[in-house]
Amino acid sequence: MKAWQIPPKPADFDAYWQATLAELEATPAAAELAPLPLRSTDYADTFIVHLSSLGGYRLRGYLSVPHGEGPFPAEMQFPRYGSVNEIFRQGDCVEKRSRAVILTFGHRGMRHCDVPYAALYPGLLTDGIEEARRYRWRTIVADACRWLEFLLARPEVDAGRVVGFGFTELPLLTAALRPGLRAVLTSCSLFHAALSRAAETDRYDLEEYNDFLRLYPERRADVARTLAYFEPAHFAERIAADVFLWGDRERLQPLTERFAGSVEVQPSEHSQYKDGLTRERWLSERQGFAEPIVPERWR
Numbered sequence: 001m002k003a004w005q006i007p008p009k010p011a012d013f014d015a016y017w018q019a020t021l022a023e024l025e026a027t028p029a030a031a032e033l034a035p036l037p038l039r040s041t042d043y044a045d046t047f048i049v050h051l052s053s054l055g056g057y058r059l060r061g062y063l064s065v066p067h068g069e070g071p072f073p074a075e076m077q078f079p080r081y082g083s084v085n086e087i088f089r090q091g092d093c094v095e096k097r098s099r100a101v102i103l104t105f106g107h108r109g110m111r112h113c114d115v116p117y118a119a120l121y122p123g124l125l126t127d128g129i130e131e132a133r134r135y136r137w138r139t140i141v142a143d144a145c146r147w148l149e150f151l152l153a154r155p156e157v158d159a160g161r162v163v164g165f166g167f168t169e170l171p172l173l174t175a176a177l178r179p180g181l182r183a184v185l186t187s188c189s190l191f192h193a194a195l196s197r198a199a200e201t202d203r204y205d206l207e208e209y210n211d212f213l214r215l216y217p218e219r220r221a222d223v224a225r226t227l228a229y230f231e232p233a234h235f236a237e238r239i240a241a242d243v244f245l246w247g248d249r250e251r252l253q254p255l256t257e258r259f260a261g262s263v264e265v266q267p268s269e270h271s272q273y274k275d276g277l278t279r280e281r282w283l284s285e286r287q288g289f290a291e292p293i294v295p296e297r298w299r
Helices: 013-025 094-098 136-153 170-177 194-198 207-215 217-228 249-256 272-287
Strands: 032-035 044-052 058-066 072-077 101-105 157-165 183-187 242-246 263-266
Touching: 013 136, 044 136, 058 094, 058 136, 072 136, 072 272, 101 136, 136 157, 136 170, 157 170, 157 272, 170 183, 183 272, 194 207, 194 217, 207 217, 242 249, 242 272, 249 263
Parallel strands: 072 101, 072 157, 157 183, 183 242, 242 263
Antiparallel strands: 032 044, 044 058, 058 101
16 A cells, blocks of 8 residues: 655744744733533533633633542543534543543634634635645644643643543644643544645545645645645654554554654544444543443443
């Protein structure tokens, strides 16, 4: 099977991200929490969270905190590539909220985080892509880093037992730029060998790259240059967290061999039950739970 082509690391890769983080650090988070009684229970309190990210952009997320004495393990639930973010991930066992802090959050452009910028879907993946400094995902990565900072600073959270769950490379990039996640479970769907993979498929979301280049073929070099700043292979050696990736082991090997820490790869079994059990067992072990927290129907 032909290997995906990983783009070369830009010479100013470190400077690009250092400048982004410096800009983020210059922006006060100004976090505000408001109780959300409708989503609170007799075992956990829920809050709407607003905070500021790059450029002072205000973001919205949701924090669930168990009753009782902490600190508690925590799970940071990264959003899918899409306009709407669930308050709590559908299919999760509600018992998890009684034993762990849960943070779900939005980044700029998503609904409830769409003032003044409302992202297009499709369209967000190529917004500003012809110039790395203007690429919208630079600011989105900064948004995720700001949410991780918020979670790690919460007094209810055991900072040594924080895990991240997602569907794209965003958790990997965040773990590299803002250390603190104990483990990351996710997929490589948007940025890993992006143009090489897009050439093999018409699958949304990668088809956004193909559509853009069909419309602007003269900008291919600019697009490739920008995407190289988001290639997870260039972040891998910085990630101290344990990593679990869904995908093909052989095709992901050029990426996984670059990780500094533990990494596992497994193909999806295309079963919410089977994949869900695998996910929760892996994450629960790293949060210090003796048994995975899963829905009753899975037990």
